[in-house]
Amino acid sequence: MTLATDTTRPRRMPQSLIAARNIVGFLLRSPTSAFGLFVLAVLILTAIFAPLLATHDPFLQDLQNPLQPPGDGHLFGTDELGRDIYSRLVYGSRISLMIIFLVSIVVGPIGLFVGAISGYFGGWWDTILMRVTDIFLSFPSLILSLAFVAALGPSLNNAIIAISLTAWPPIARLARAETLTFRSADYISAARLQGASSARIIWKSIVPMCLPSVLIRLTLNMATVILTAAGLGFLGLGAKPPTPEWGAMIATGRRYMIDHWWLVTFPGLAILSVSLAFNLLGDGLRDALDPKQMNKR
Amino acid sequence: MKPIAVKDLCMSFGAVQVLHDVSFDVAAGECFGLVGESGSGKSTVLRCMSLLQGQWTGEVSIGGVRVRDMPLNDRCRMVQMVFQDPYGSLHPRHSVATVLSEPLKIHGLDRANERMAQAMIDVGLPVDFLDRFPHQLSGGQRQRVAIARALILEPDVVLLDEPTSALDVSVQAEILNLLSRLRTDKGFTYIMVSHDLSVVDHMCERFAVMQSGRIVEILPREAIPTNAARDPYARELIGASLAYERAV
Numbered sequence: 001m002t003l004a005t006d007t008t009r010p011r012r013m014p015q016s017l018i019a020a021r022n023i024v025g026f027l028l029r030s031p032t033s034a035f036g037l038f039v040l041a042v043l044i045l046t047a048i049f050a051p052l053l054a055t056h057d058p059f060l061q062d063l064q065n066p067l068q069p070p071g072d073g074h075l076f077g078t079d080e081l082g083r084d085i086y087s088r089l090v091y092g093s094r095i096s097l098m099i100i101f102l103v104s105i106v107v108g109p110i111g112l113f114v115g116a117i118s119g120y121f122g123g124w125w126d127t128i129l130m131r132v133t134d135i136f137l138s139f140p141s142l143i144l145s146l147a148f149v150a151a152l153g154p155s156l157n158n159a160i161i162a163i164s165l166t167a168w169p170p171i172a173r174l175a176r177a178e179t180l181t182f183r184s185a186d187y188i189s190a191a192r193l194q195g196a197s198s199a200r201i202i203w204k205s206i207v208p209m210c211l212p213s214v215l216i217r218l219t220l221n222m223a224t225v226i227l228t229a230a231g232l233g234f235l236g237l238g239a240k241p242p243t244p245e246w247g248a249m250i251a252t253g254r255r256y257m258i259d260h261w262w263l264v265t266f267p268g269l270a271i272l273s274v275s276l277a278f279n280l281l282g283d284g285l286r287d288a289l290d291p292k293q294m295n296k297r
Numbered sequence: 298m299k300p301i302a303v304k305d306l307c308m309s310f311g312a313v314q315v316l317h318d319v320s321f322d323v324a325a326g327e328c329f330g331l332v333g334e335s336g337s338g339k340s341t342v343l344r345c346m347s348l349l350q351g352q353w354t355g356e357v358s359i360g361g362v363r364v365r366d367m368p369l370n371d372r373c374r375m376v377q378m379v380f381q382d383p384y385g386s387l388h389p390r391h392s393v394a395t396v397l398s399e400p401l402k403i404h405g406l407d408r409a410n411e412r413m414a415q416a417m418i419d420v421g422l423p424v425d426f427l428d429r430f431p432h433q434l435s436g437g438q439r440q441r442v443a444i445a446r447a448l449i450l451e452p453d454v455v456l457l458d459e460p461t462s463a464l465d466v467s468v469q470a471e472i473l474n475l476l477s478r479l480r481t482d483k484g485f486t487y488i489m490v491s492h493d494l495s496v497v498d499h500m501c502e503r504f505a506v507m508q509s510g511r512i513v514e515i516l517p518r519e520a521i522p523t524n525a526a527r528d529p530y531a532r533e534l535i536g537a538s539l540a541y542e543r544a545v
Contacts, residue, residue, distance in 0.1 A: 186386035189349050190446065194400040195373035204399065208390045 026288040033284020039277030047094045056084035058091040058244045067260045077262040079253060085262060088244035089270050095245050096274065099160055099229045100222050106164040107171060108218050112210060114168070115175025116202045120183055130176070133169045141166040141224070142231050149237040156245070159238040163228050167221055174217050178210040212289035220282035223275035230271050246271050298325035298484045299360035299375070299453040301346075306355035308338075308345055315341055316353070317511045325360075328480060328487040330497035330504030332534070338510040339490040340381075343456045346488070347376050359454055370404060377447035381459040383439035387431040393417075393442050394427040400450050416445040419482075421475060437468035441475065448479065457489040461496060473499055494521055494538040506531040 027033040046053060055075065062082030070077040076085040118129040136144070141163075148162035182188060183206070191201050232238035233247025241248065246267040253263030301323040308316040316338050323329040331339045344350040346357050348364060357364045359375055367375065380386035387396060397413045406412065414424045420441040431439055440460060447455055460476065461469040473496065480487060491497050497504045498521045505512045506528065514528040524539060526532045 186380040186382060187388040187391075189344075190378070190380065190386055190443075191388075191399070192349060193347055193373060193376070193378055194446075194450065195369050195403050196399065200403070205388055205391075208388075 023285075023288045027281070027284045030284055030287070032280045033287075036277040036279070036281030036284060039273055040281060043093050043097060043274055043277075046090055047097045050090045050094055054084075054087035054090045056087040058083060058088040059242055060084075067256060067263075069260075070262050076266045077260075079249070079263055080256055085249075085266055088249060089246070089266060092244040092246045092249065092267070092270070095156070095239060095243065096226060096229070099156075099163070100225055102160050103164050103167060103225045104218050104222065106160075107167045107221070108214060110164075111168040111171025112175045112207060112214055114172040115177075116179050116206050116210060118172070119176040119179025120198065120202055120206060122183075126176075129172070133172050136166065136169040137173075139166070142228055145228055145232060146235070146237065149232060154237045154240070156239045156243065159229060159232045162232070163225055166228075167225060170221070171214055171217055175210045175214055178213055179206050182206060182209050216282055216286045216289060219278055219285055222278040223282075226271060226275045226278070299486055300325045301329075301454060301486060301488065302356070302358045303342070303346065304356040306342065306345060306353060306357065308341060308350065308353040315510050316345070319355075319507075319510075319512055321505055321512060321515060323486055323488060326480070326484055326486055327503070328489060328501045330501035331488065331490045331507060332492060332494060332497055332504055333507035334492070334534075336509075337507040339492075339507055340458050341510075342507075343378060343458050343488065343490060347378050347456055348372065349378075373400075373452075374404065374450050375452055376454045376456060377450060377452040378456040378458060379440070379443050379447050379460045382463045383436055383443055384431075384463065386443050387439055389431055392428060392430050393434075396442060396446050397427070397449055400446065404450065412449060416449045419448060419479065420445045435468075436464050437471060440464060440468075440472055444472075444475065444479070448483065448485075451483075452485070454486045454488070457487055459490050459492070462491070462493065469496070476500065494535060495542060497521070506534060 024037070027037050060083060062078065064082065066078060066080050066082040068074055068078040068082075074084050074086065076089065079085055079088070114129050114133065118126040139147075144166045145159070145162040148165055149158050152158040152161065188201060188205055191205055196204070229238055229245070230247030230250070233245045233249075234251040236248070236251060239245035239248050241252070249267040250264045250271075253260075253267070257264050303322070304320045306316055306319040307314065319338070319342055321329070331342060333339050341350065345353045346364065359367075364372060364376070391399075394413065397416055398409055401409045401412060413427060417424050417426065422438060422441050422445070426434070426438070426442075431442075434442065440463075444460075457476065461472050464472060476487070477500065479485060487500070489497070489500055498518055501518060503515060503517050505515045506526070507513065508530050514526055514531040516526055516531065520526060521535060522539075524532060524535045526535055
C-alpha cells in the first residue's frame with residue numbers, strides 16, 4: 001500500500017479522455033465499425049470544408065447543359081437545371097448532419113428524461129408516460145412525421161421537429177427498461193439513505209447507467225433519421241426545392257431516372273453509405289460500451 | 298451513542314405479511330444481532346428501520362425519537378446502512394471520491410477533502426484510492442469503501458446487512474475487526490443481520506433469532522456455545538451451526 005499523495009482531488013478529465021480513447025481504439029479494431037467511423041469522419045469533414053470541396057456553386061443553374069452525364073467537368077454530372085450534382089451532394093452533407101445533430105440532441109434528453117422518470121417513480125407516472133409513449137409508438141414514424149409536417153407546414157425545421165417527435169418513444173422505452181433494472185440496486189438505496197432527492201438520484205445515479213445504451217440506440221437511430229428525412233424530402237415535405245437535400249434531390253431526379261441514372265444514383269449512394277455507416281458504428285458502440293468490457297478499461 | 302427501540306413492527310407485501318410484531322431494544326453502543334434462515338425477514342427489519350421500506354406499522358425510535366418523525370436530513374445523519382453485496386452497493390461509474398463526496402454535498406458539510414481523507418484512513422484504505430473506480434478494487438476494499446460511505450455522515454446507528462457474507466473468510470475477519478474497532482472508536486450502535494452464528498458470536502452482545510417474520514427468542518452471546526436457547530427453532534438453528542463448526 002502506498003501512502004497518501006498530495007492529490008486528493010479526483011482527476012476527472014484524464015479518466016474520461018482515456019475512456020474515449022479506448023472506445024475509439026476498440027471501434028478501429030473491428031473493420032465494420034472502423035468503416036462506420038471512417039464514413040462519419042468523411043461526412044463531418046465534407047460538411048465543414050464544403051466550400052473548398054465543391055467544384056461549383058450548388059445553386060448555380062446552367063440551362064445550356066442540363067442532364068450532363070458524369071465526367072467532363074462535372075464529377076457526378078448535372079441535374080435538370082444544369083446544377084453540379086457533386087457540389088450539391090457536398091453541401092447536402094451539411095443539411096444531413098444538421099438534421100442528425102438537432103434530432104439527436106432533442107430526442108436523447110427527452111427519451112432519457114421520460115424513461116428515467118417513469119422507471120424510477122413507477123405507479124401513476126409510469127402508467128401515464130408509458131401510455132403516451134405507446135400512442136406515439138403505435139404509428140409508423142414516417143406517417144406520423146407526415147402528419148406533423150402537414151400540420152406545421154413543409155420546411156426543413158418542421159421536418160426536424162416532426163422527426164424528433166416520432167423518434168423519442170423507443171429511447172424512452174429503453175431508458176425505462178434500463179432504469180427498472182437499477183432502481184432496486186443497493187447503490188440506489190444507499191443514495192436514498194444519504195438523503196439524496198429523487199432528482200439527484202435520477203441525474204447522478206440512473207442517467208449515467210442508462211447513457212451507454214441510449215447512445216447506442218441514438219446512433220442506430222441516426223440511420224432511420226436520415227432515411228425519414230430523405231423520405232420527407234422525397235415527398236416534398238422536407239427541405240424546400242433549391243436546398244440540396246439528398247432526399248429532395250432523388251425526388252426531383254425521379255422524373256429523369258430512366259434516361260439519366262446519375263440524378264438519383266449518387267444521392268441514393270450517399271444516403272445508403274451514411275445510414276449504413278451509422279448502423280455499423282452503432283453495432284460497434286454496442287460492443288465497445290458493453291458493461292462486460294468495462295473491466296478491460 | 299443512541300439506544301434503539303423497535304416495537305410491534307408489522308409489515309406486509311400485498312397480502313403476505315412478512316413481519317409479525319417484531320419488538321426488541323438495543324442499548325446505546327451495543328451490537329445486536331439478527332439471525333435466521335433466508336426469507337425470515339431479517340433484512341426487511343433493517344429496511345423498515347431505515348425507512349427504505351415505508352409501509353409498515355409499529356414504532357421504531359432511536360435515542361427516544363421516532364424515525365418517522367425525524368426530518369430526512371437528521372435521519373440520514375442518524376442511521377446509515379452497510380449492504381450485503383459490495384459488488385452491488387457501489388455505483389459502477391462513480392469513483393470512490395464521488396461516492397464519498399455526494400453525501401457531503403447533500404448535507405452541505407464543510408472541509409469535504411479533509412473528511413473524505415479521514416474516512417479513508419478510518420477504514421484503512423490509502424487516500425489515493427479516492428481516484429479509483431469500484432472495478433479497480435477488490436471485494437474487501439469495496440466493502441471498506443461502503444463502510445466509509447456509511448460513516449462519513451457521522452451516524453449514531455449503523456445497520457449492517459450481512460456485511461461479510463459476500464467476502465471470503467480471511468477478508469471477513471478483516472472487515473469484522475474493522476467494524477469492531479470503529480464501534481469502540483466512534484461509539485456506534487450496531488444492528489447486524491447475519492446467518493453466520495460465529496460472526497454473531499464474534500461481534501454481538503445479544504442476538505434475536507427470527508423465523509418467518511417473528512422473533513422467536515432473544516439470547517445473549519453466551520448462549521451460543523452451550524446452546525441455551527429455550528425455543529425449539531432457536532435450539533435447532535444453534536445446534537445445526539455448532540454441528541457445522543465441529544464438522545469444519
